[in-house]
Amino acid sequence: MHYLYSFPVLFSFASVVSASNATVDLSWYAPPSTKVSDLKSVINGTDTWGFVFNSSKTPAGLPYSTYNWCNMPHVRCSEYPNVDPSYKLQYVHVIHRHHKRTPYAANTFPRESYAWDCSDEGLYYHAAPFTGSNANSSASTYWSVFTSSSNPLAPQGFNGTCQFPQLTSGGLDDSHQHGKDVFGVYHDLLGFLPSKYDSRKMQFRVTNNVITSQVASNLIPGMFPSLKGDSIPLMIQPNSIDSLEPAYTCSSASSLFSSYGAGSTNANWTAHLTASSNLVKALDAISGISPSATAWHQSYDHYFDNLSARLCHSKPLPCNSTTGTCVTQAQANQVFRLGEYEYNYLYRSAGPQTLEYARRSYGIWIAELANRLRAAQNGSDPIIYRHDVAHDGSIARLLALLQIQEMVWPGMGSEIIFELYEQRHQWFVRILWGGRVLRSSSPMLGDQVDMVPLNSLLAYFDGLVGRGAVLVPGLCAQS
Incomplete structure (x- = not known):
């Protein structure tokens, strides 16, 4: 079942005619109902549907594809879905969420009952001149967090030696292993990547949030061990126009989101908040969060981040x-179910506005990807591999644009890969999600996005955002 855009703030269309006179279906297609989208299951359930929230290592006996919030599945040799050898891999673009970290400071309680120590790692911040004498060389300086006995003010949230947020040592280990696994596929298994890092053939990109750089600094040596300690450029856009995070301003996208999502009075959104109001009251009584703290009560984002970060690092619930009252595992499980329900609603099951929101707020990155694929096809770009380290909002918007069938909250390390293949002068794209072929509800992409003609994918992207994202500024300016 699909729907035509009918919302007054939307750019209303369901199909366009491409340059080749082929009709391009840009409709939103409803995802199938699943346990994640079933509010009755979310409210009345007791477990987390087999999803893992307490370790980077998925328990023995469960398939590698199991949803693991702490360390999501990604490509690796043992599970990689091989392609017919008649197809030649020509370009790879990876985008994944950063790995596990401490909570954001905004997601900590006014006073936490124990400290969080990060003295087993250093956050390095330094600048080095590319020109000048050796006398101007820089030191590798890192931050060492401390509190002073002379400072009468206690920090909000956790005491200890961490920044909130920062990648933990466990998150850095996961980043390193992620790099090893990606290299194991695209070098060891497929022979696509060179054995040594070559800046002429590959690029790594991060957002202006430093946690993505912390991931990259460990992921890259995972791919190329000889680079340990070397200087590697990370591509980054100015914060005000960063398309990867995304950080660029899109007023109409923000207005649209606020009309149906967190903070709205939309009955479809508030239904789960009303049904779980007793849970929030119990959590507030334990955490010390005021019932008037609006941000904590518009969604489960804050409680989800706080509780999941603890469990991913084997810390007790608060x-x-x-x-002496503590958050129970049953309460944490319900928070996790509700958080998964929220992301499913916000980015897929709420209706056509999810696709509209995503194309406006992530359309520039999509146009950049489309141009990369075109350049690889016509041979104008020497880069054969790009790797972007981003955020859950980046991955969620992209999954919304791809109309994934089962939308979940993208956990730590969530990965989407675009593979471009050539076969007898014809070009095809395969999209992997969590190491497996992504399944889409859009007939433009197919039930499984496996060897979709490149021209079809480009027509879909161009129809949504315009070639070179020419539609996005106008869409973002709409009232």
Whole structure:
């Protein structure tokens, strides 16, 4: 079942005619109903549907493809879905969410009952001149967090030696292994990547949030061990126009999101908040969060991040030091189910506005990808491999644009890969999600996005955002 755009703030169309006079179907197609989108299952359930929230290592006996919030599945040799050898791999573009970290400071309680220590790693921040004498060389300086006995103010949230957020040592290990696994596929298995890093053939990109650079600094030596300690450029756009995070301003996208999502009075959104109001009251009593703290009560984002970060790092669930009451595993499980439900709703099941929101707020990155694929096809770009380290919002928007069948909250390390192949002068794209072929609801992409003609994918992208993202500024300016 598909729907034509009918919302007054939307750029209303369901299909366009491409340059080749072929009709391009740009409709939103409803995803199938799943446990994640079933509010009754979310409210009345007890477990997390087999999803893992307490370790980077998926328990023995469960398939590698199991959803693991702490360390999501990605490509690796043992599970890689091989392609008919008549297809020649020509270009690879990886985008994945950063790996596990401490919570954001905004997601910590006013006073946490224990400290969080990060003294087993260093956050390096330094600048080095490319020209000048050796006397101007720089030192490799890193931050060492401390609190002073002379400072009468206690930090909000966790005490200790961490920044909030920062990649933990476990997150750095996961980043390194992610790099090893990607290299194991595209070098060891497929012979596509060179054995040594070559800046003429590959690029790595990050956002202006430093946690993505922390990931890249460990992922790259995972791919190329000889680079340990070397200087490697990370591509980054100015913060005000960064398309990867995304950070560029799109007023109409923000307005659209606020009309149906977190913070809205839309009945479809508030239904789960109303149904779980007793849970929030219990959590507030333990955490010390005021019932008037609006941000904590518009969605489960804050509680989800706080509780999942603890469990991913084998830390206990929080307790109230005054009453002795603690968050139970059952309560944490319900928070996780509700968070998964929210992302499913916000980026897929809420309706056509999810596709519209994604094309406006992530359309520039999509246009950049389309241009990369074109350049690889016509041989005008020597880069054969690009790797972007991004955020859950980046991955969620991209999955919305691809109309994934089962939308979940993209966990730590969530990965999407675009592979471009050539066969007898014909070009095809395969998209992998979590190491497996992505399944889409859009007939333009196919049930499985496996060897879709490149021209079909480009026509879909161009129809949504315009070639070179020419539609995006106008869409973002709409009232």
